[in-house]
Amino acid sequence: MTIEDEFHFIDKIRQSKNRQPELIEGIGDDAALYRAKSDYLEIVCADTMTEGVHFLKDASSPKDIGYKAVAVNISDVAAMGGVPKYYLVTIAVPKTWSEEELVELYAGMDEIASTYKMDLIGGDTVSTSDKLVITVTVIGEVQQGKQRLRKDARPGDAVFVTGTIGDSAAGLQILLGNLSVHEENDSAFLVNRHKRPVPQVKAGQLMSSAERISLNDISDGLASELNELCEASCVKMVIEKDRVPLSDSLRSLHSEQLDEWILYGGEDFELVGTVPPAAFDSLQKKCSEEGISLTRIGHVEAGSSEVLLLHNGKKTKLEKSGYNHFK
Numbered sequence: 001m002t003i004e005d006e007f008h009f010i011d012k013i014r015q016s017k018n019r020q021p022e023l024i025e026g027i028g029d030d031a032a033l034y035r036a037k038s039d040y041l042e043i044v045c046a047d048t049m050t051e052g053v054h055f056l057k058d059a060s061s062p063k064d065i066g067y068k069a070v071a072v073n074i075s076d077v078a079a080m081g082g083v084p085k086y087y088l089v090t091i092a093v094p095k096t097w098s099e100e101e102l103v104e105l106y107a108g109m110d111e112i113a114s115t116y117k118m119d120l121i122g123g124d125t126v127s128t129s130d131k132l133v134i135t136v137t138v139i140g141e142v143q144q145g146k147q148r149l150r151k152d153a154r155p156g157d158a159v160f161v162t163g164t165i166g167d168s169a170a171g172l173q174i175l176l177g178n179l180s181v182h183e184e185n186d187s188a189f190l191v192n193r194h195k196r197p198v199p200q201v202k203a204g205q206l207m208s209s210a211e212r213i214s215l216n217d218i219s220d221g222l223a224s225e226l227n228e229l230c231e232a233s234c235v236k237m238v239i240e241k242d243r244v245p246l247s248d249s250l251r252s253l254h255s256e257q258l259d260e261w262i263l264y265g266g267e268d269f270e271l272v273g274t275v276p277p278a279a280f281d282s283l284q285k286k287c288s289e290e291g292i293s294l295t296r297i298g299h300v301e302a303g304s305s306e307v308l309l310l311h312n313g314k315k316t317k318l319e320k321s322g323y324n325h326f327k
């Protein structure tokens with residue numbers, strides 16, 4: 001049975017104690033109030049997850065779904081160079097979800113929120129006829145002047161990514177039953193990369209050390225996000241395919257679909273960006289000291305907005321295809 005009484009439900013999921021000192025009113029009034037800091041810019045973003053499109057109820061636990069709904073939004077705050085502080089949750093609940101499952105969904109959200117000392121400060125609860133829809137809004141902040149935008153790539157810059165790419169897409173294929181992986185450890189690693197992406201908040205903050213960086217997070221796929229950087233900055237990029245970092249688990253699959261997963265798979269929630277070449281080594285060192293791998297995968301050139309993929313001495317255009325809801 002779904003929620004019996006929405007006010008009783010809200011009481012069940014509200015935090016007992018606030019974590020952010022600037023929060024004045026959280027859940028309970030008509031809207032939340034918090035004090036904004038001077039010298040900081042507020043960051044606001046929202047992403048939605050829909051049952052059947054972003055997750056399957058029988059393939060992910062409510063806790064994992066909740067975790068990911070917040071993680072993907074924190075990833076956007078990280079891609080601005082900021083830190084997350086608050087979140088709001090709007091759920092449209094069908095009869096197929098029990099109150100216990102919803103409480104678990106919120107437990108997954110609180111699990112990642114507590115890592116970043118974020119407070120749940122509001123939202124909305126409605127019913128719907130068919131599939132669960134969850135929209136999370138995250139509010140964060142970045143010191144004025146330290147914001148990292150898509151439009152700041154310049155010719156000569158090095159193009160980089162954090163972590164490894166393509167794991168999440170392979171993990172999804174395992175979950176969907178389209179891929180069987182012999183080694184249990186590899187399978188578990190890839191599925192975990194899909195279900196529990198780690199937003200790169202620390203890496204995003206380290207990016208503030210360079211004088212200029214362009215930055216984006218990888219939700220729709222590397223090809224799509226690189227094209228977005230080029231469009232926003234009016235530049236061209238050359239990406240060396242063999243330099244794109246892969247995990248041992250992904251490489252061990254020797255799959256024909258590897259390129260598809262790496263370039264167009266998406267939901268990596270790693271950061272991709274550009275930095276003046278002279279600043280790359282020191283940025284890479286700073287990341288490495290924090291256990292974050294930063295890999296140079298190409299460079300920026302002057303020219304009309306496009307991404308070229310260099311492989312075996314040949315350059316081909318890397319189209320902006322990837323996950324698209326309406327294609």
Ligand SMILES: Nc1ncnc2c1ncn2[C@@H]1O[C@H](COP(=O)(O)OP(=O)(O)OP(=O)(O)O)[C@@H](O)[C@H]1O
Nearest residue numbers: 044045046047048072076079216217218219220221
């Ligand atoms: N329905 C909408 N109404 C108003 N603005 C929107 C809407 N959808 C997206 N946007 C805005 O468009 C821009 C790009 O959004 P998009 O969702 O593509 O980025 P993203 O969240 O980084 O990617 P992803 O959704 O794949 O994680 C953002 O500024 C976003 O706020």
Ligand SMILES: Cc1ncc(C[n+]2csc(CCOP(=O)(O)O)c2C)c(N)n1
Nearest residue numbers: 052053054055056219220265266267323
């Ligand atoms: C069951 C199931 N089928 C397919 C996918 C893949 N998928 C869904 S949305 C998306 C891009 C990011 O979304 P958005 O642009 O909405 O943020 C991707 C790669 C999935 N996760 N689960």
Ligand SMILES: [Mg+2]
Nearest residue numbers: 046047048219
């Ligand atoms: Mg979005």
Ligand SMILES: [Mg+2]
Nearest residue numbers: 076079217219
């Ligand atoms: Mg994004």
Ligand SMILES: [Mg+2]
Nearest residue numbers: 047072076219
């Ligand atoms: Mg997003």
